[in-house]
Amino acid sequence: MAQMPTYEVYAIKYASHVRKMADNFIGGDPHDGPGPIDYFVWAIKGNGRVWVVDTGFDAAEGKKRGRIVDRDCGDALKLVGIDHTQVEEVIISHFHYDHCGSHHLFPKAKFHVQEKEMQYATGPCMCMPALRGPFTAKDITTMVDRVFEDRIIFHNGDAEIAPGITVHHVGGHTMGLQMVRVWTQTGWLVLAADASHMYANMEQGRPFPIVYNVFDMLRGHQRAYELAGSPKNVVPGHDPLVLQRYPAPKPELKGIVCRLDLGPNNW
Ligand SMILES: [Zn+2]
Numbered sequence: 001m002a003q004m005p006t007y008e009v010y011a012i013k014y015a016s017h018v019r020k021m022a023d024n025f026i027g028g029d030p031h032d033g034p035g036p037i038d039y040f041v042w043a044i045k046g047n048g049r050v051w052v053v054d055t056g057f058d059a060a061e062g063k064k065r066g067r068i069v070d071r072d073c074g075d076a077l078k079l080v081g082i083d084h085t086q087v088e089e090v091i092i093s094h095f096h097y098d099h100c101g102s103h104h105l106f107p108k109a110k111f112h113v114q115e116k117e118m119q120y121a122t123g124p125c126m127c128m129p130a131l132r133g134p135f136t137a138k139d140i141t142t143m144v145d146r147v148f149e150d151r152i153i154f155h156n157g158d159a160e161i162a163p164g165i166t167v168h169h170v171g172g173h174t175m176g177l178q179m180v181r182v183w184t185q186t187g188w189l190v191l192a193a194d195a196s197h198m199y200a201n202m203e204q205g206r207p208f209p210i211v212y213n214v215f216d217m218l219r220g221h222q223r224a225y226e227l228a229g230s231p232k233n234v235v236p237g238h239d240p241l242v243l244q245r246y247p248a249p250k251p252e253l254k255g256i257v258c259r260l261d262l263g264p265n266n267w
Contacts, residue, residue: 004164006185007046009260010249011235011242012076014056015039015069015098024198025206026214037198037238039098041073042191042260043080044165044182050082051165052090052109053180053191057101061136065097070256073102079257080249091167093193093237094177095121095143096134103142111146114169115156117176118143120212125175134210168227170195172217173210179224184261187229191260194237195220202236232264 021035022028029035042053055073062069074084084105091112092100121140125131146152155178157169164183171177173194180191195217196202202221207214228234235242245267246258 004183005047007044007164007182007261009182009184009189009191010043010045010080010257011040011246011260012043012079012257013038013040013243013255014071014073014076015062015067016240017067024201024208026209026211027206035198036240038240038243039067039238040242041076042180042235043077043082044180045080045082046164047162049162050087050089051161052077052082052084052087052106054093054099054193055090055102055106057098057136061097061101067098072105074105079253089161091161091178091180092117093179093191094174095140096174096194097136097139098134099193100139100143101136103139110151110153111143112153112155112159112161112167113143114167114176114178115154116169116171117174117178118147118152118154120175125212131212168223170216170220170223172213172215172220173208175212177220179220179227181227182261184233186261186263187233188227189233189235189260190224190228191235192220192224192237195224196234196236197238199236199239199241202234232267235260 016038018036024035041056044051059069077084087109090109166181167178169178182189197208207217224234245264247265248254
């Protein structure tokens with residue numbers, strides 16, 4: 001423990017989607033109001049190294065799906081001083097289009113993925129439009145290409161990526177969804193990704209409607225809290241509140257980038 005480095009962790013918004021709050025919960029929402037979501041890539045820096053968590057989608061994919069793309073994933077990472085062409089390790093939470101696109105931006109990277117996610121994205125579940133919808137075939141064939149290029153590091157459950165950085169399989173939203181836990185100056189921080197899209201999903205035990213296994217999704221909410229040093233150190237995957245609650249690294253980046261490792265200053 002004494003040898004474990006502390007890491008800086010950034011959430012960087014690259015896109016958004018205007019929708020109703022009812023769209024974010026199975027069974028809808030009693031308040032018939034707006035419930036927009038943000039799309040993030042996350043970056044971990046420390047000990048002279050960099051890890052990127054998820055690679056977003058590009059403008060063409062955003063247009064196809066009616067999402068507003070503010071910047072591509074490469075430009076998003078430049079905002080925190082990361083040159084995407086030099087990134088060597090990427091952790092992919094799951095293979096949905098909004099988490100594993102932008103293929104050409106990471107020519108040097110290896111990708112940490114869960115075995116079950118590859119199984120899910122290349123197996124019989126993809127014959128079912130209801131499960132296939134959030135996947136883009138090109139993302140998946142690119143992942144398969146990377147297997148043959150020795151650029152995939154498979155994990156089966158929990159695994160250590162580096163001292164103080166671990167991945168944790170939770171499933172639920174997809175068969176192979178994994179969260180990332182990082183040691184920071186404010187203790188253990190959990191990047192829940194789509195284990196919980198919004199704060200309300202995990203805080204209230206209300207599942208998001210895109211789901212492979214509801215029980216695993218609900219258990220994933222609990223697991224996120226168990227793994228974090230405090231409930232305020234669990235970061236949901238798509239909630240616009242994240243950018244309001246955590247401090248921006250520079251005033252001009254407010255509303256675009258926040259430093260998760262510093263803890264929330266507005267909660
Ligand atoms: Zn997502």
